[in-house]
Amino acid sequence: MAEVTVREVNGLRFEERDLRGKVPVLSDGGAFGEIPLVRRVDPIFGTGVRFVSGAKIQPETRADVAELTSPGGFCPFCPGFHEKYTFPFPSEMVPEGKIRRNLALVVPNIVAYSTYSSVGVYDSTRHFVPMEEFEASLLHDAFAAMLQYVRDIRAYDAQAAYSSINANYLPPSGSSLIHPHLQSSNDYVPLAMQSALIERARRHRKEGRERLLMDYVEAEREGPRYIGRLGNAHFLTPFAPSGFREVWAVLEGGADLTDLGDDDVTAFADGLAKVIAAYVEWNLGSFNFALTGGGPDAAALGLNPLFRIVARSNPDPYYRSDVTYFERLYGELMVDITPEETAAGLRESF
Ligand SMILES: [Zn+2]
Numbered sequence: 001m002a003e004v005t006v007r008e009v010n011g012l013r014f015e016e017r018d019l020r021g022k023v024p025v026l027s028d029g030g031a032f033g034e035i036p037l038v039r040r041v042d043p044i045f046g047t048g049v050r051f052v053s054g055a056k057i058q059p060e061t062r063a064d065v066a067e068l069t070s071p072g073g074f075c076p077f078c079p080g081f082h083e084k085y086t087f088p089f090p091s092e093m094v095p096e097g098k099i100r101r102n103l104a105l106v107v108p109n110i111v112a113y114s115t116y117s118s119v120g121v122y123d124s125t126r127h128f129v130p131m132e133e134f135e136a137s138l139l140h141d142a143f144a145a146m147l148q149y150v151r152d153i154r155a156y157d158a159q160a161a162y163s164s165i166n167a168n169y170l171p172p173s174g175s176s177l178i179h180p181h182l183q184s185s186n187d188y189v190p191l192a193m194q195s196a197l198i199e200r201a202r203r204h205r206k207e208g209r210e211r212l213l214m215d216y217v218e219a220e221r222e223g224p225r226y227i228g229r230l231g232n233a234h235f236l237t238p239f240a241p242s243g244f245r246e247v248w249a250v251l252e253g254g255a256d257l258t259d260l261g262d263d264d265v266t267a268f269a270d271g272l273a274k275v276i277a278a279y280v281e282w283n284l285g286s287f288n289f290a291l292t293g294g295g296p297d298a299a300a301l302g303l304n305p306l307f308r309i310v311a312r313s314n315p316d317p318y319y320r321s322d323v324t325y326f327e328r329l330y331g332e333l334m335v336d337i338t339p340e341e342t343a344a345g346l347r348e349s350f
Contacts, residue, residue, distance in 0.1 A: 228350030231267025243310025
C-alpha cells in the first residue's frame with residue numbers, strides 16, 4: 001500500500017501519496033516494474049491530481065492561429081459593429097450605460113448565464129489580441145471596467161452578492177467568439193466551486209482560524225510553489241492543480257471583489273501579464289480564468305478574492321482536449337508537469 005505524506009499547516013491538510021504505477025518496462029523486455037505516480041488532494045477544494053511520468057501532454061510547438069483569428073465578417077465587438085449591436089445598461093443599473101476604460105468596453109451579455117451578466121472586451125479597436133500582446137495596462141483596464149460593473153450591480157441590487165469575473169480565450173477553452181473577451185457573473189446563489197470555497201472558509205472559521213486564503217499563502221510562502229508578491233497580490237501555484245499550468249493569485253487588498261482598489265488591480269494585472277507571457281513561452285495558446293468573490297459574508301469569513309488561471313489545449317485543427325474522463329467526470333486532473341516546475345519557471349519574472 002502506498003505511503004501517505006501529510007503536511008498539516010494552519011489547519012490546512014497537504015496530502016500526497018505515491019501510488020507506484022505497475023507497468024511493463026520496455027528497456028527490460030516488458031518485465032513488470034514500478035514508476036512514480038504521485039496523487040495529491042487540494043487543501044481548499046478537495047479535488048485530486050495525478051502526476052504521471054513518461055507522458056508528453058504539453059505542446060512542443062505553438063499553434064498557428066492566423067486563419068482562425070483573422071478579422072472579417074460580423075463580430076459584435078469590433079469597431080463599426082459594437083456601436084450598433086451592443087446595448088447600454090439601463091442608467092439606474094449602470095450609470096455609464098456602457099463602461100469604457102481606455103480600449104476596454106463592458107456591455108450587457110445577450111446570453112444570460114446569471115441574474116446579472118456582462119461581457120467585456122480588452123480592446124474594442126481590434127478583433128484579435130494575441131497572447132503575446134496582453135500587456136498589463138490592457139488587463140488593468142479590462143478588470144477595472146468589470147469591477148466597476150460589479151460595484152454598480154451591488155449598488156443596484158445588493159442581493160446579487162455572489163460575483164465573479166471570468167474568461168475563456170479561443171475555442172478550446174469554450175469560447176464561442178474569437179474577439180478576446182471576459183465575463184462577469186453576479187447572482188443570488190454561488191457557483192458550485194464558489195460555494196465550495198465559501199463553505200471551506202466557514203469550516204476554517206469554526207476551527208478557530210482567521211483567514212483561509214491568507215493562511216494558505218502563509219503555509220506556502222517559503223515553499224517551492226510560491227512565485228512572488230506584487231503589491232497586495234500573492235502569486236503561487238496550487239499544491240493540487242485542477243488544470244494545466246495553473247496559477248493562483250490571492251488578493252489581500254479586500255474581502256470581496258467590490259473592495260479592490262485601483263492599486264490592487266494594477267498589481268494584479270502586472271502579475272497576470274507575466275503569467276500570460278510565460279504561457280506564450282511554453283507554447284500555450286488558450287486559457288480559462290476565474291476571479292472569484294466570496295459572497296455576502298466574505299468579510300465575516302475572512303475571505304479574499306481568489307484568482308485562478310489554467311492553460312487549455314492549443315487551438316490546432318485536430319487538437320486533443322486536455323479534459324478527459326478524469327477531469328470531466330471525476331474532478332481529478334491528470335498532468336505531466338508539477339506546480340513546482342510551473343512556479344520555478346515563473347519566479348524569475350516576478
Ligand atoms: Zn471582433
